[in-house]
Amino acid sequence: MGTQVIEHTEHTTAAPGVVHALLRDGAGWPVWSPLDSFTLESPAPGGGEGVGAVRVFRTGRHVSRERIVASVPDRHFAYVLLSGLPLRDYRADVVLTPGGGGTEIRWRSVFRAKVPGTGWVYRWALGRFVRDVVRGLARYAAQNG
Template identity: 60%
Template sequence: MRARTAAPADAVYALLRDGASWPRWSPLGSFELVRAGAGEPEGLGAIRLFKTGGVRSYEKIVALEPGRRFGYALERGLPLRDYVAYVDLSPRDGGTDIHWHSTFEPKIPGTGWFYRWFLGSFIRRVAAGLARATA
């Protein structure tokens, strides 16, 4: 999914790093830091829990490149295997292009199409919320 904001990449990256901010600008319901990461609370290896309705998604931070890239892997919460998502930030014309993309394998055969559709729709809303929050 792609979005654009007038904000600089560092401002967008700061919101991505701040898990507590996600419920303010995305459809996610609540945030909890389950385990601190290397060297800082939301550093590499940190486990963040997002609750939305009855879904509890445990996500591990796997990539931190200031102003450029944020990545996380789903530890548990959805019937998916090897879910990894990256948010790539590219400065352009005084603003930032946001590219949010993920890969995964469904645990239940035949459900891949559904999760591609569902997560595509959900991530589209999350990326749009991030762009609005930083505009």
């Protein structure tokens, strides 16, 4: 089963710190993304939504559980999918690069489909979803940063 890659880049006029803060605040994701709701299942070892925290997002009947695996202020945020989609090794890395009077947001997701031959379907569907998430994040950060 081949590795699938989704990558979207957007520019926002907001500073990297503003964008990073939005990524770390799971409760805010439903405001600027297609997600319907958020629950913090378990906080990070140091508390809150740092590395190790498990977050649950719902969209319609779909529920996904994710663990934060990297959080470098103003630079990088990453999570892995624990459950919710028939995918293996799903990881999303969001790299924030200052420039152009704001921040470039580069969102890269990598995964393998559990069912052979379905990877392209998930790449297509998740690609659209990730595109909407990144666009929403960029717009919201610019308007509220």
